[in-house]
Amino acid sequence: MEEERLEEISDNNFDEKTDRKLVIPGEIIVSGEDYLPGDFTKKELNNIVANRYGLAEIRGRVVKIIPVSGVFEPRRGNNVIGIVSDINFSGWRMDIGGPWGAFLPLSEYPKFINRNNIEEIANIGDVFSLKILGVKRGSVDLTLKFRGLGKLEDGRIIKINCHKVPRIIGKEGSMINLIKNKTGTDIMVGQNGFIWLKGEFENERKAEEAIRLIERESASEGLTNKVEEFLEK
Amino acid sequence: MELSNINRKRIITLLKEGNRLDGRKPFENREIFIETDISNKAEGSARVRLGKTEVIVGVKLQTQEPYPDHKDEGTLIVGMEINSSAGDRYEPGPPQIDAIEIARVVDRGIRESKYIDLKKLCIKDGEIVWSVMIDIYGINDDGNLLDASFIGALSALKVTKIPVYIEEEGIKYDKTSEKYLPLTKNESLMMTFYKVGDNLLLDPNREEEDISNARLTLAISKSGKDKIIHSMQKGEIESISIKDLNKIIEEAENVYDKLSLELNKLITR
């Protein structure tokens, strides 16, 4: 599951030295005929205008905004972690954060299910790693029919700002693997900002602290060193 | 984020070993932050954070006729409202803890200890007295709004000044008499013990409070070497054992001393 997820993480590659400045809605990022409006921007006459609070980035001709705040926006293909919030005859409602309810239908469970023991498979409060099959108006469809997805037992989950997920995973998983190795903790990061941890108590706390550190200081230089230092203590 | 089974199990298991997810000990409270005088229209006000739980409290003084059975005493009223989005709950519906219950519990904690010297709030015996109105607003609920509200009320009361009252003219709110609200030495502190699994703890965060189904609030003051209980309230639907009850009362004595020290450092008149 790790490999699949990493490829799908958007290419907000923070290692590239591109100038990013914080802009607000309505702010003119850049002026010029040649520029093209990317995510969360709009072209008005010759100006590229921001439509969201975030970091403006210009790559070539395309100007886009990288969000730093805001709720999780579900996209098809996202790997997320969810908590069962309700059960009905056709499947399970899940909390994955974000603006809409999410649903895992019986048909998207990878094994045959006897309708009489739906609760045994997934009861309210159970935690799963899932994939988003599709987002239609007002609801999100989930599936378990991919390798590596399924129920998460033991451990615990925490919630972080979903926009910091790329930073927490790091280039090709470097950051998250650093934390996993140094703390001997099993970690699974959902693109919705829900993170599952499982390890020995003190180590697990250390892993959580490291994740919170990255969440707080995601914009700083030398973050990897800071995290290494923290984990050595 | 909905409370998950794995978190619930984890919290309960850890608590059996005397551990909590944020590293605290069972009877350790979160960091307290107090800022006073946040509203110049209030006679006294405070903003309090207990961890991420946050309340704003204001005290207004008005005049009224005294109650017939307390003709020479001022009056006290406590009200509370909670920001309906304050907890950002997944579940729709009213907040889990009732604002009315909090208001009444905080009220009794202050009233029964006789912390405010109501007799000194008499302007004219049998005719006109000061009425102390405490309004609490819960801005964010990350567990234990009860105790946060009490600390807020206490902090606001300590900085409350009485406005000028002129017979025939009424209250001149823009003038202060520079006199503080008359408070006695009977300062009571409120602490709520929550039962989580089979164990007890203080100052839960949101998840811990969600798991808990029984709590006991006490307001305690000190008199010489003794600790005096002024009010109690058991809340929520499950029972607490006699063993729990004894443990709570025993622990409350220690907690009073620690909390008293901490609060005195934070609020200065």
Next chain:
Amino acid sequence: MVYTKRSDGRKMDEIRPIRAQVGIVPNADGSALFATGNTIAIATVYGPKELHPANKRKPDRAMIRCEYNMLPFSVSERAKPGQNRRSKEIGMITENALSAVVDLRRFPQSVIDVQILIIQADAGTRCAGINAAAMALAHAGIVMKEMIASVSIGKIDDKIVTDLTKEEEDWSEGEGATDIPFSLTSNTKECVHLQLDGRISTKKFKEVIDAAIKSCDKIFEIQKRALKGEIIDENKKDKK
């Protein structure tokens, strides 16, 4: 009697000293404080999130639900807590103002909850609330075309003045006081909220529009600086 001098010494077109800051309630998705003179408003934003009950959902767009709350101790004579008709109306006009700039179609069927708290009131509370709410929405990462600024323009006797205090609102001599809260968008300079109480000739109204645009421009600058991390407190500035 003609109104020639303002009691706090301000120029006719001068806003009171402004305080502005974002992130004031860290647990909200977005939050901000906006104060002018003695009027202080705090706004918190949660969402977009699932809207319950389902029958309240709008099929093709998000809903902005705004609650305006004057805390009982925000005024000299304690105000009764809870919602009344005035606060419900202000909630509604704020929802309307914010809806004009927010991309509601992006999150159909969801709700964006906005809470405005007035912790200290000295007139201009709905304007301070709108200013704080706009900042809090932006801070929460809500997709919006532009910002909104709000100011209460007044006419005292025959003078157009900016940002009335309660004392000025209560002015009763001559033609009395007319109160005109006005909210504009930052780029397109369109009016998203406008109310008026009092008496003003149609000819004089143009002056009101000019005064509003001028003040809103100043507020837009302040909102931008606050969103970029500055904690602004003009009370601490040295007066010339």
